[in-house]
Amino acid sequence: xxxxxxxxxxxxxxxxxxxxxxxxxxxxxxxxxxxxxxxxxxxxxxxxxxxxxxxxxxxxxxxxxxxxxxxxxxxxxxxxxxxxxxxxxxxxxxxxxxxxxxxxxxxxxxxxxxxxxxxxxxxxxxxxxxxxxxxxxxxxxxxxxxxxxxxxxxxxxxxxxxxxxxxxxxxxxxxxxxxxxxxxxxxxxxxxxxxxxxxxxxxxxxxxxxxxxxxxxxxxxxxxxxxxxxxxxxxxxxxxxxxxxxxxxxxxxxxxxxxxx
Numbered sequence: 255x256x257x258x259x260x261x262x263x264x265x266x267x268x269x270x271x272x273x274x275x276x277x278x279x280x281x282x283x284x285x286x287x288x289x290x291x292x293x294x295x296x297x298x299x300x301x302x303x304x305x306x307x308x309x310x311x312x313x314x315x316x317x318x319x320x321x322x323x324x325x326x327x328x329x330x331x332x333x334x335x336x337x338x339x340x341x342x343x344x345x346x347x348x349x350x351x352x353x354x355x356x357x358x359x360x361x362x363x364x365x366x367x368x369x370x371x372x373x374x375x376x377x378x379x380x381x382x383x384x385x386x387x388x389x390x391x392x393x394x395x396x397x398x399x400x401x402x403x404x405x406x407x408x409x410x411x412x413x414x415x416x417x418x419x420x421x422x423x424x425x426x427x428x429x430x431x432x433x434x435x436x437x438x439x440x441x442x443x444x445x446x447x448x449x450x451x452x453x454x455x456x457x458x459x460x461x462x463x464x465x466x467x468x469x470x471x472x473x474x475x476x477x478x479x480x481x482x483x484x485x486x487x488x489x490x491x492x493x494x495x496x497x498x499x500x501x502x503x504x505x506x507x508x509x510x511x512x513x514x515x
Contacts (some may be wrong), residue, residue, distance in 0.1 A: 291430065294308045294424065294430050308425075309420075311383075312383045312416075319386050321386070321389045322386045325390060326390040329352045329354050330353045331352055331353075332350055333350070334348050335351065346359060346435075347359060350367075356378075357434065360437070361439075361440075365438055369506075376392075376513055380420050381433060393513070393514055396458075399466065400462075403462060427488045428488055431486045431496075435484070435493075436484050437484075440480065440481070442481075444501075451503065454503050455503075476506040478504040480501070480503070481500065482502050502515070
């Protein structure tokens with residue numbers, strides 16, 4: 255992924271707020287996930303966080319997990335919420351609240367609700383260390399190609415790579431956390447004269463030693479480029495930025511969206 259420029263609105267709000275509160279319309283839909291998933295527990299959160307021990311807990315949890323064979327179970331989105339002009343959230347703009355309680359910021363003329371809900375499931379897989387959910391959101395040939403590359407060059411598998419991602423994100427949050435907000439925007443061109451998708455897939459072409467971009471195009475009905483931000487709440491209730499201004503690519507196939515990474 256490429257780190258893209260953080261928007262002024264996100265920067266301002268992230269710097270000013272320690273913890274957000276709801277805007278009163280969340281009860282329009284059923285909220286299923288109200289507490290942070292427990293992977294490390296209190297013994298590995300806050301001041302007790304130990305990344306190696308957390309990684310080992312994730313590996314233990316996913317030891318027998320299988321690659322997904324079905325689509326992710328997508329949630330739903332409530333009506334659009336516009337924060338009051340004098341609220342702490344006003345600078346972030348309108349949002350939708352998912353049935354998992356995540357605030358989703360996007361322009362529905364640029365991105366579909368199913369794309370957003372797939373991205374939500376992708377990010378929910380990390381704090382819950384749900385390898386099957388993770389693989390349900392990832393393009394099938396990427397799973398195969400990256401798994402083979404990791405085994406060949408690093409002598410470990412995609413499951414281990416997933417556990418490393420889980421523990422790295424947990425390190426940013428000092429242990430267990432939950433996803434609270436996801437923003438997706440259309441990206442700017444980050445290399446003059448070079449198409450974003452050509453640039454994005456060049457690294458994968460090099461890593462896999464093949465024309466992987468051509469393969470993805472032949473296996474997809476369409477490809478979507480985007481820039482995203484993710485916020486989360488740690489075990490103390492503090493909300494903070496987890497990922498800011500990174501590029502993400504989706505492949506669309508038979509009505510489903512998949513990502514890479």
